[in-house]
Amino acid sequence: MNSIQLLAAAFVLGLVQLASGQVVSTGQCQNYPVHVNFDVERYLGLWYEIRRYEQVFQRGGECVTAEYSLNDDGSVRVFNSMMVPPSQVRSSDTGRAVVAFPDQSPLEAKLNVTFDAGVADVSANYWVLGTDYDNYAVVWGCFGVADTLRAESAWVLSRTPQLSAQAEAAVQQYVDEFLNESDLRPTIQDGEFCCSIDPAITTYPPCQ
Ligand SMILES: *[C@@H]1O[C@H](CO)[C@@H](O)[C@H](O)[C@H]1NC(C)=O
Numbered sequence: 001m002n003s004i005q006l007l008a009a010a011f012v013l014g015l016v017q018l019a020s021g022q023v024v025s026t027g028q029c030q031n032y033p034v035h036v037n038f039d040v041e042r043y044l045g046l047w048y049e050i051r052r053y054e055q056v057f058q059r060g061g062e063c064v065t066a067e068y069s070l071n072d073d074g075s076v077r078v079f080n081s082m083m084v085p086p087s088q089v090r091s092s093d094t095g096r097a098v099v100a101f102p103d104q105s106p107l108e109a110k111l112n113v114t115f116d117a118g119v120a121d122v123s124a125n126y127w128v129l130g131t132d133y134d135n136y137a138v139v140w141g142c143f144g145v146a147d148t149l150r151a152e153s154a155w156v157l158s159r160t161p162q163l164s165a166q167a168e169a170a171v172q173q174y175v176d177e178f179l180n181e182s183d184l185r186p187t188i189q190d191g192e193f194c195c196s197i198d199p200a201i202t203t204y205p206p207c208q
């Protein structure tokens with residue numbers, strides 16, 4: 001790359017970091033195998049974030065949840081919510097996801113997610129490496145720049161604020177194979193810590 005390309009790459013990567021991937025390294029995005037025969041309907045609903053690669057847009061966020069539902073046009077509505085302690089006020093972001101290659105058979109769990117980042121829509125890939133729908137999901141995304149840099153995102157999600165030992169063991173296999181343990185930060189999901197000050201928000205118990 002010449003210096004102009006490098007500058008351009010750094011700029012794009014800056015945007016990408018803002019939008020999605022947080023673990024930046026050299027090399028192309030890996031083509032990891034994903035969950036197949038993906039059942040979007042079963043994937044919908046509420047997920048608690050258990051661990052993640054830290055993200056600019058999630059910096060310091062705890063008590064993170066993601067809620068997936070269907071839009072009228074068949075796309076998936078993505079509703080992410082969190083609080084940044086010591087504030088107990090929750091903030092949220094709404095995005096839209098579509099299956100990346102809908103004509104594929106068997107269907108791969110690859111989604112394209114778009115968030116409105118103010119100036120422009122920011123798109124990222126969202127690949128479900130593994131899920132059993134009822135307990136856990138391991139999600140990974142990667143954005144490559146000019147074949148030489150990549151920014152990766154990862155989330156471990158759970159249907160309950162804590163993973164069962166069995167689900168944890170299943171998750172760990174994906175972590176060992178595809179993710180970097182030391183880049184994964186735990187997300188606080190303690191009910192008392194995450195308690196809800198807003199009666200309209202019932203994902204956590206009300207604060208005493
Ligand atoms: C999703 O993104 C990929 C590129 O990462 C693109 O090839 C594919 O066409 C997109 N799918 C949809 C439905 O927009």
Ligand SMILES: *[C@@H]1O[C@H](CO)[C@@H](O)[C@H](O)[C@H]1NC(C)=O
Pocket residue numbers: 180181182183
């Ligand atoms: C995992 O992350 C640590 C800390 O960011 C880093 O030093 C290490 O090189 C990474 N390992 C791999 C295999 O990428």
